[in-house]
Amino acid sequence: MGFKKLREFNLALLAKQGWRLMVCPDSLVSRVLKAKYFPSTNFLEAALGNNPSYIWRSFLAGKEILREGMAKRLGDGNDTLIWGVPWLADKANPTLHTHVFEQLKEAKVAGLLSEAGTWDVDILRDIFEPDDIPRILATPVSPDFRDEWF
Incomplete structure (x- = not known):
């Protein structure tokens, strides 16, 4: 595909998904993840929690990149x-x-x-x-x- 830094590219895409959690809080995926992983806070303050899914771990991997750019x-x-x-x-x-x-x-x-x-x-x-x-x-x-x- 020609990607030189595949890990960095993946983290950027995960940060974009974290951004969508923040700006589209009424979407189904946002509501489900919020209810399960960060019911009383926002995505930027969310922690890993107990028994996190692979998707949640991945979203959190992009959180710091998102925080730096916003x-x-x-x-x-x-x-x-x-x-x-x-x-x-x-x-x-x-x-x-x-x-x-x-x-x-x-x-x-x-x-x-x-x-x-x-x-x-x-x-x-x-x-x-x-x-x-x-x-x-x-x-x-x-x-x-x-x-x-x-």
Whole structure:
């Protein structure tokens, strides 16, 4: 067939299937896999679990490649965790440098926004390291829309 790096090609195709699990959550395969392997989380946070099928092991093999190539577009911030998700508009480094606070590890980006839907600079100064603040402020938000992966 002419493929030089068959393993890398296969991993890329598996990452594409993981992407489909995320963007087509109502498909039959997405609903079945979610119910069996990650009922209370999302695909990016899913673990191998007990007695996984060959298909599930394969999907998880492509998960890290998928994670490296995707980012989150912010809408209202209600669906995006502050830490652990690449949501900054900085293409070179879309994750925060500030270490996660135990009390805020489940906090959503929406908590960093003012009632007007703009960044609350006072909150940013209280929580984040100085080098993260301009990167956050440079990240656009659209409070009229939901967060989405791209």
